[in-house]
Amino acid sequence: MLSTKSQITTGFLLSLSVALMLFAAAINAGAQGRSAMSEAERVTGDTFTISVRSPKGANIYAVSRPSATMMEAIDKGLTDLFAVARKNGYRKHLNYSDYTVFIAKADRTKNAAGEYSPDIAVGAAQYAGTQYDQGGYIYAAGMVVYFDPSAFVIAEHTKNFNRVSDVVRYEGEHLVLYFNDRRRYEATKDHSKGGGHPILQ
Numbered sequence: 001m002l003s004t005k006s007q008i009t010t011g012f013l014l015s016l017s018v019a020l021m022l023f024a025a026a027i028n029a030g031a032q033g034r035s036a037m038s039e040a041e042r043v044t045g046d047t048f049t050i051s052v053r054s055p056k057g058a059n060i061y062a063v064s065r066p067s068a069t070m071m072e073a074i075d076k077g078l079t080d081l082f083a084v085a086r087k088n089g090y091r092k093h094l095n096y097s098d099y100t101v102f103i104a105k106a107d108r109t110k111n112a113a114g115e116y117s118p119d120i121a122v123g124a125a126q127y128a129g130t131q132y133d134q135g136g137y138i139y140a141a142g143m144v145v146y147f148d149p150s151a152f153v154i155a156e157h158t159k160n161f162n163r164v165s166d167v168v169r170y171e172g173e174h175l176v177l178y179f180n181d182r183r184r185y186e187a188t189k190d191h192s193k194g195g196g197h198p199i200l201q
């Protein structure tokens with residue numbers, strides 16, 4: 001999920017935002033034996049020393065101990081994801097324990113308009129030269145880093161936890177599609193040429 005100049009201008013952060021899949025580098029590296037943890041560390045530059053389970057059983061790794069509210073927001077995002085996945089006929093990979101969430105340090109907590117928007121800065125890759133490009137990097141609200149186990153990175157939040165639930169649901173859409181509908185996954189994984197979230201209605 002990216003943060004764009006248009007979002008900054010309009011302030012419709014979530015409605016206009018799209019999620020990010022920097023799939024190529026991460027997944028190719030994964031095939032060569034990198035772990036989800038090493039991928040998350042490589043992408044964020046953080047060290048995830050805290051390991052906890054959410055109340056519903058999602059695996060959480062974090063730079064500092066997540067609040068109960070943060071973990072509940074993660075669970076809610078997964079609950080929403082599983083509901084819309086079932087509505088679309090998808091049955092695989094719908095357990096909380098199937099998902100690993102890395103909570104990284106936010107590289108910014110406000111967007112250019114001054115709105116609360118904890119995001120992580122990641123290499124621009126296929127987004128280089130697009131509206132998202134901040135000069136070799138982009139700001140992302142969330143990013144898939146691994147498939148087996150399914151893992152994505154989000155930024156620490158201290159408020160606006162609905163945004164956490166949305167980011168979790170949106171990043172999770174890519175993973176649900178990967179395991180249930182590979183064709184649709186391929187068609188929606190890269191937002192650099194358009195397309196965003198929600199994918200599943």
Ligand SMILES: [Zn+2]
Pocket residue numbers: 001018019020021170171174189191196197
């Ligand atoms: Zn996305």
